[in-house]
Amino acid sequence: MLSSITAASKLQVGIRIRPIIVFVIVATLQGLWFGLSLPSLEANGAVREYQKSLADHYEIGIGTVPYSPSPGVVHFAVYVEDRDSKLRYSNAEVLLTGVGPVTDGKPRADIEPTSMNNAVLDPTSYEVNVPLNQEGVWTITIEVSAEKGSAQSVFEIEVQETDPVVPTLTLLTLIGFLIILGMSARAWVKEYRKKRP
Numbered sequence: 359m360l361s362s363i364t365a366a367s368k369l370q371v372g373i374r375i376r377p378i379i380v381f382v383i384v385a386t387l388q389g390l391w392f393g394l395s396l397p398s399l400e401a402n403g404a405v406r407e408y409q410k411s412l413a414d415h416y417e418i419g420i421g422t423v424p425y426s427p428s429p430g431v432v433h434f435a436v437y438v439e440d441r442d443s444k445l446r447y448s449n450a451e452v453l454l455t456g457v458g459p460v461t462d463g464k465p466r467a468d469i470e471p472t473s474m475n476n477a478v479l480d481p482t483s484y485e486v487n488v489p490l491n492q493e494g495v496w497t498i499t500i501e502v503s504a505e506k507g508s509a510q511s512v513f514e515i516e517v518q519e520t521d522p523v524v525p526t527l528t529l530l531t532l533i534g535f536l537i538i539l540g541m542s543a544r545a546w547v548k549e550y551r552k553k554r555p
Contacts, residue, residue: 459494
């Protein structure tokens, strides 16, 4: 009789533990999948710093996400501000064009004129995603047309490969944390089993 009660309690504990183990395995696999597929993700977030330029009656600012772009899709955000009133325009027409860097034996990449749309959360900001697939300094031209006329400004954006050490260390830290968490859960389960009659 005692052995059947013990076997039943082990079965109940096993039934409770299995979903936790399955959850940890699934979460780990998803984390690895997302971690390894990061280069294909596009970002849309706050620009930390703008390059600014004065052009006729306007101040034009351009920023990128990520702040230091690497080859791939880059999110551009632009604002157009009246130099006198310091008010930003929400109804300007903004075009982005660009020329890629000169590289060994490769032709310069061109960015066709691309219209920038108002951001959803901030209508005074204009956004667009553009692929910059070559390393080096890109020359980006912003053409603006608003109530005080047209203007254009030229900016330089440096595209460079990121250091793979930081993402690798982050992944290893996450795996280490999950191992420690798993070992702690295992020790807790052992103690829990000892205390149960």
